[in-house]
Amino acid sequence: MDTYRVLSHVAKEIYEFQNDQISFLAGGGAKSFDEYRHVCGVIRGLTHAEQLIKDLVQKMETSDD
Numbered sequence: 001m002d003t004y005r006v007l008s009h010v011a012k013e014i015y016e017f018q019n020d021q022i023s024f025l026a027g028g029g030a031k032s033f034d035e036y037r038h039v040c041g042v043i044r045g046l047t048h049a050e051q052l053i054k055d056l057v058q059k060m061e062t063s064d065d
Contacts, residue, residue: 018046
């Protein structure tokens, strides 16, 4: 399995889990402010991980040239 496919798969999994967490909050799933803050932190972390992957792919693409 090549690196791009692996990174694409990881990015897809992150995106799906991130959307699940957003839907959870939008649906009123957080039963307390602490739970809300926790889920917001999870979303923030997933967003950061997604950006790291995008940056890595971009660096890989430019290094291939």
